[in-house]
Amino acid sequence: MYGTSGIQITIQNQPILKLGKSGKYTYLGHDISLHGKASEAQLSSIAIEFHNTLRKINECPLPVSAKIQVVNDMAISKLNFYFSNITFPAKTLANMEDNIVKYIREWFHLNKSSNRDIIFLPSSKGGLGVISPSSMYVSKKLSFLLQALNSDDPQTKYSARSSFQLHMSKRKAVLHDANEGVA
Incomplete structure (x- = not known):
């Protein structure tokens, strides 16, 4: 239906490579497959980098309240870039x-x-307000899925919704039509 053979895309006179199903691309120094899989060594490298950032924050002469803010601003925000493209195991998080x-x-x-x-717990609710890596990961994945489900591109929207319906039907979920019950 939507064939891509023979299409050449260029940006600033540089061709954009098309990757096959087993293709990989480099993202922030890590080779990522199109399925969002990174090798164990790469996941380990990201975890070590995160731990080293926390160690550096620990060693710096900041007051405790500033250290907590720096954890969110430096350590957690770095993970945000990886969460968009890499699937992380729950154990790593x-x-x-x-x-x-x-x-x-x-x-x-x-x-x-x-x-x-x-x-x-958020500071507005009496907690320290440190962002949980696993909560951030789940919210990033949900954000991506919602963007795909509500995409302006009809093919992206159709593919995402078909995939979601298949996923839910395998779990015997009761699905309703979005227009059902609308007067």
């Missing part, structure tokens, strides 16, 4: 959260059995 909790407990001189929920 949990390890990142464990590292955050370890350092914050150290800064506030809390024991290891202290409640970690207060760390990731």
Whole structure:
């Protein structure tokens, strides 16, 4: 229906390469497949980079309140770029959260059995306001899926909605027509 063979796309007189199903592209120094998969070594490298950023924040002579802000601004925001393109295992995200909790407990001189929920609770609700990597990852993925489902491009919208319906039908979910019940 929408064939792409023979189409050559150029931007500023540079051809844009078309990748096959097994094709990979480089994103922020990491080779990523079109399926969003990165190698274990690359995921490990991202996790080590995150841990090193937390270690540097720990060693800098900032007050504790500023360190918490820097965790959000530097360590967590770096992950935001990766979350768009790479699928992260839950274990990797949990390890990142464990590292955050370890350092914050150290800064506030809390024991290891202290409640970690207060760390990731928004400051407007009495928490420290640190952004949870797993919450950020899920929200980034949901944002992408919603953009695809509501895309202005009819082919993208059709493909996303068909894929979603197939996904939900395999889980025996009851699907309703969007126009049903509208007067």
